[in-house]
Amino acid sequence: MFDKDKPIYQQIREKIEDQIVNRQLLEEEQAPSTNQLVSFYKINHATVSKGINQLVEEGILYKKRGIGMFVAVGAREKLMKKRKEAFVDQFIVSLIEEANKLEISEQEIIEYIKQVKERESE
Numbered sequence: 001m002f003d004k005d006k007p008i009y010q011q012i013r014e015k016i017e018d019q020i021v022n023r024q025l026l027e028e029e030q031a032p033s034t035n036q037l038v039s040f041y042k043i044n045h046a047t048v049s050k051g052i053n054q055l056v057e058e059g060i061l062y063k064k065r066g067i068g069m070f071v072a073v074g075a076r077e078k079l080m081k082k083r084k085e086a087f088v089d090q091f092i093v094s095l096i097e098e099a100n101k102l103e104i105s106e107q108e109i110i111e112y113i114k115q116v117k118e119r120e121s122e
Contacts, residue, residue: 001041008043013051020060020076021083027076031061031069 002008016032019025032040037048052069055061060075099109 009047009051009054011051012037012041012043012048013054016051016055017060017079020071021079023076025071027071027073029071030067031071033068 002011016025025031034045034048034052037043037052038045041048052061056063056069058078059072060078061069062072063069095109104112
């Protein structure tokens with residue numbers, strides 16, 4: 001269920017982020033409570049709270065006192081921006097570096113990407 005190479009609180013946080021990015025959780029919609037997540041995943045309350053609190057600090061979730069956690073307006077947009085930046089850092093930079101070593105042109109890279117996307121959509 002959980003990846004042993006990554007802290008569980010981070011994985012909980014990413015699961016909620018994924019639900020927002022995938023539009024399973026919409027803006028102003030109630031997010032799963034800490035207690036629901038503790039019960040569902042059978043993990044420590046402090047672990048879940050740490051992941052949730054990070055999302056609150058970043059303005060992705062907000063608390064309504066006595067009611068629960070809700071997805072903030074603009075949360076999906078913030079997450080998409082953050083993930084696109086991470087995508088560039090994690091994948092595009094190394095792709096360009098390797099392409100330069102192999103003397104692959106920008107046009108060739110684009111063509112390779114199109115070919116792969118075509119194969120994946122079949």
